[in-house]
Amino acid sequence: MTTETMLKTHPSAGANTADLAAVIDDVLACMQACLSCADACLHEDMVADLRQCIRTDQDCADICEATLRVLSRQGSTDTNILASLLSACVAACAACAAECESHSDMHEHCRACAEACRRCESSCRRMLEDLG
Amino acid sequence: MTTETMLKTHPSAGANTADLAAVIDDVLACMQACLSCADACLHEDMVADLRQCIRTDQDCADICEATLRVLSRQGSTDTNILASLLSACVAACAACAAECESHSDMHEHCRACAEACRRCESSCRRMLEDLG
Amino acid sequence: MTTETMLKTHPSAGANTADLAAVIDDVLACMQACLSCADACLHEDMVADLRQCIRTDQDCADICEATLRVLSRQGSTDTNILASLLSACVAACAACAAECESHSDMHEHCRACAEACRRCESSCRRMLEDLG
Amino acid sequence: MTTETMLKTHPSAGANTADLAAVIDDVLACMQACLSCADACLHEDMVADLRQCIRTDQDCADICEATLRVLSRQGSTDTNILASLLSACVAACAACAAECESHSDMHEHCRACAEACRRCESSCRRMLEDLG
Numbered sequence: 168m169t170t171e172t173m174l175k176t177h178p179s180a181g182a183n184t185a186d187l188a189a190v191i192d193d194v195l196a197c198m199q200a201c202l203s204c205a206d207a208c209l210h211e212d213m214v215a216d217l218r219q220c221i222r223t224d225q226d227c228a229d230i231c232e233a234t235l236r237v238l239s240r241q242g243s244t245d246t247n248i249l250a251s252l253l254s255a256c257v258a259a260c261a262a263c264a265a266e267c268e269s270h271s272d273m274h275e276h277c278r279a280c281a282e283a284c285r286r287c288e289s290s291c292r293r294m295l296e297d298l299g
Numbered sequence: 300m301t302t303e304t305m306l307k308t309h310p311s312a313g314a315n316t317a318d319l320a321a322v323i324d325d326v327l328a329c330m331q332a333c334l335s336c337a338d339a340c341l342h343e344d345m346v347a348d349l350r351q352c353i354r355t356d357q358d359c360a361d362i363c364e365a366t367l368r369v370l371s372r373q374g375s376t377d378t379n380i381l382a383s384l385l386s387a388c389v390a391a392c393a394a395c396a397a398e399c400e401s402h403s404d405m406h407e408h409c410r411a412c413a414e415a416c417r418r419c420e421s422s423c424r425r426m427l428e429d430l431g
Numbered sequence: 432m433t434t435e436t437m438l439k440t441h442p443s444a445g446a447n448t449a450d451l452a453a454v455i456d457d458v459l460a461c462m463q464a465c466l467s468c469a470d471a472c473l474h475e476d477m478v479a480d481l482r483q484c485i486r487t488d489q490d491c492a493d494i495c496e497a498t499l500r501v502l503s504r505q506g507s508t509d510t511n512i513l514a515s516l517l518s519a520c521v522a523a524c525a526a527c528a529a530e531c532e533s534h535s536d537m538h539e540h541c542r543a544c545a546e547a548c549r550r551c552e553s554s555c556r557r558m559l560e561d562l563g
Numbered sequence: 564m565t566t567e568t569m570l571k572t573h574p575s576a577g578a579n580t581a582d583l584a585a586v587i588d589d590v591l592a593c594m595q596a597c598l599s600c601a602d603a604c605l606h607e608d609m610v611a612d613l614r615q616c617i618r619t620d621q622d623c624a625d626i627c628e629a630t631l632r633v634l635s636r637q638g639s640t641d642t643n644i645l646a647s648l649l650s651a652c653v654a655a656c657a658a659c660a661a662e663c664e665s666h667s668d669m670h671e672h673c674r675a676c677a678e679a680c681r682r683c684e685s686s687c688r689r690m691l692e693d694l695g
Contacts, residue, residue, distance in 0.1 A: 219507045222504060229496075248491075251523070255519045
């Protein structure tokens with residue numbers, strides 16, 4: 168709710184602030200899930216087998232952070248930058264979701280993180296398609 | 300809800316995951332509000348009078364981001380680092396709220412941003428006091 | 432020099448740590464230049480005419496930050512994520528350089544920022560091509 | 564050299580741009596070193612014994628990033644925010660240096676990271692003292 172309020176009070180707000188707010192909220196949730204999942208994996212007994220998952224979580228969190236920052240700016244947008252960043256975010260979310268899903272039966276945090284990544288991947292892909 | 304799920308499935312999860320999740324969600328909302336408010340101010344006609352607000356919004360967003368990252372890690376915590384960062388976050392939120400409140404009658408985004416900052420300030424201050 | 436020392440002491444260090452360190456140093460310099468340029472533009476008398484430049488500086492800084500974080504990790508790399516992020520960084524640097532160059536005769540900080548962006552763009556493009 | 568050029572061409576540049584540029588360069592180097600060291604530790608055979616070091620590296624990198632962003636802005640500064648953030652950065656660098664030093668005989672990346680942290684700690688402490 169805060170996100171949508173922020174977006175619709177921007178002097179350059181477009182018609183689609185509810186849609187944009189939903190994407191931003193998915194990016195925020197994915198970023199937080201990846202940060203938590205990386206640290207949870209690091210503290211599992213089998214940490215040595217979870218290096219790939221920790222790495223993908225961290226990359227996904229960092230790319231989500233950049234995406235959040237860029238999406239939160241509604242004025243003076245460069246569509247080219249936005250499209251390339253959304254593509255990177257889709258790639259990072261898809262890779263992180265696939266990695267987490269591969270051992271989600273063993274770790275509840277990987278299962279929850281994979282869900283957050285899939286939601287974010289799908290939101291960013293839809294937005295990317297709408298850019299044309 | 301995603302945040303709490305992530306926190307309670309961490310192998311080093313404490314007893315207070317609901318409280319910690321609430322703080323993290325306030326930090327996330329404040330970070331997003333400050334990013335939006337900075338860009339909204341930049342696109343107001345009177346941008347030249349809003350430099351201080353843009354600057355405080357940006358500092359607050361950046362300190363919230365570091366706070367979010369550190370709080371999302373539940374294992375191997377250094378209480379000294381955590382306390383000093385929470386103090387910085389309280390200072391940034393208080394300053395940004397005061398600045399936004401000073402012209403919230405003119406800009407709806409400043410009013411909403413000030414509210415997000417006050418919630419985050421209060422959550423971080425309570426957590427800081429609980430650290431003892 | 433610190434960057435190369437860090438990279439070559441990593442247990443998964445490759446043969447090309449000097450090349451990778453040079454890319455990372457260009458990304459670091461570009462990120463810092465864009466942060467400085469955005470704030471310098473904000474404090475120019477003609478700030479209202481510099482909104483596009485501020486926006487592009489900020490986007491470029493944020494994408495450089497994600498790139499820095501991902502490039503600094505040498506173990507368990509996902510080439511797909513790396514390639515998509517490097518593409519986004521190339522796009523952001525190219526756009527920011529073009530914008531800054533368009534008024535670099537008026538603002539020394541835009542001229543210096545454009546140079547940092549061009550170096551980073553060129554380093555990231557070369558690395559992207561080497562990924563194959 | 565790029566950092567000092569950026570700082571001295573800012574319309575609100577102070578008299579001490581060379582000093583400020585030196586602090587920013589130390590923060591940049593420390594951030595990069597901590598990101599590298601965290602990933603290097605993660606890929607050591609004895610990763611299970613390096614959780615505390617990875618955690619402290621990550622916290623220090625994140626707090627350095629916020630410090631870099633805030634220091635790079637020279638206009639409209641809030642001294643209170645700056646001082647509290649510099650204190651957090653000093654605390655994070657001191658803790659990370661101490662942790663890395665405790666096993667720097669075994670890991671070259673920890674030795675180099677500790678040096679970068681000590682330089683950053685000392686620069687930020689001096690700047691904090693100069694704020695009065």
